[in-house]
Amino acid sequence: MRKEMEIGLFVGLTALDQGVKLLTAHQTAMLIPGILRLNYTENRGFSLGLFDGAVLPAILISLVIFAGLAAVLIRLPRTSPLRVPLICMCAGALGNLIDRVFLGYVRDMFELLFIRFYVFNPADMYVTLGAAACAVLLLKADRKERA
Secondary structure, X not given: OOHHHXXXXXXXXXXXXXXXXXXXXXXXXXXXXXXXXXXXXXXXXXXXXXXXXXXXXXXXXXHHHHHHHHHHHHHOOOOOOOHHHHHHHHHHHHHHHHHHHHHOOEEEEEEEXXXXXXXXXXXXXXXXXXXXXXXXXXXXXXXXXXX
C-alpha cells in the first residue's frame, strides 16, 4: 500500500472514531434487538474500567502504547502484511488518547446484549481487530518458517 493511502487510512479511521463518538454522545437506542444497543458511557479509567479516575496515568500509558505501535509501524518494510493491522491499532490508540487528553475520559457507546461484555467504541474495535489480525499473520508466518 502506498504511503499516502496508509496516511489516509489512519486519518480516516481516527476521524470516523471521533465522529461516531460526537454523534452518539449521551444517546441510548436499540440498534439490533437482543444483539447491539447504543449505550453512551464515559470510561474514566483504562481498558475495562481499570484504574478508574486515574486520568494522568491513563494518558501516559496510552501515549506510550501509541508511540510503541507507531515505532514498530515506521520500522516495518513497506511490503509487510502487518502494516494495515498496525495502522488500525495506531488509529484506535490515538482515538482514545484524544478523548483522554481533551475530555479526561473515553467515550464508549456500543454494548453487546447477548454476552456480558463491556461497552466499547470504534477505537476499541480498531485495536482489537488489528491485534487479532497481527496474531493471525504472525502465526501463519511462524508456521511457514517451521515447515
